[in-house]
Amino acid sequence: MQEAPLPRAKKRFGQNFLVQPQVVQRIIAAIAPRSEDLVVEIGPGPGALTRGLLQCLSRLDVVELDRDMLAGLRALAGSGALRVHHADALSFDFAALAGGREQCLRVVGNLPYNIATPLIFHLLDQADVLRDMHFMLQKEVVERMVAAPGSKAYGRLSAMIQASCAVESLFTVAPGNFFPAPKVDSAFLRLIPHRPPRVPEALRPAFAQVVAKAFAQRRKTIANNLRGIISADTLLALDIDPGCRAETLDQAAFLRLAEAFLHQGSLP
Structure with missing residues (x-):
């Protein structure tokens, strides 16, 4: 069966769709989802990562702002395992998906570069319900997040993120794995909120x-x-x-x- 053509990427949403199946599988291996995990994907777009996650999970929530992506995502929801939320992730109440449980949500996504940092801080405001986060980001931003004191990349972002999370850069991804190809390399990142919080x-x-x-x-x-x-x-x-x-x-x-x-x- 021939795959449907990719939808047009919209500049205002900062869309660069992941199109390389090997990278999708590497992401899923890094996340290592279990069937019972409560996973939330941000910005699923055409659903390359969504499809892979659905093979591992009994339930998946996705948050998508672009209404042109909704029909394709809802077509994937036939089994009932996928719940599609048409919303802006920057204002979305992720804690509501946790159902009153703490440290249960696993958040993943190939994030638009222009909202990645404010989105992570929005999520950290709800850190009580987060188990971990896995994101594809601009490589330079990831390097700043993981930078150690005394290094050239260490700065305000490093200090703020590391105060809230253990941060690990897992692997880099070349531009050719996306459509349209971005002008910079990307990196896949893991963040685990500190328990207890380092900053009261x-x-x-x-x-x-x-x-x-x-x-x-x-x-x-x-x-x-x-x-x-x-x-x-x-x-x-x-x-x-x-x-x-x-x-x-x-x-x-x-x-x-x-x-x-x-x-x-x-x-x-």
């Missing part, structure tokens, strides 16, 4: 503000970037060199900074 809920606003200010101007020292909110004397008391740069600080140092920022009453 009460400390999260302070942590986010300190990290943002610390990386506001990368060439400046930490003392210069935090001037007006944390003094050089406080930095020394926290065992942080005022002359260092933000990219040298690890998670523990940012946590100490956030606690100092919160306790001195700098937050509104």
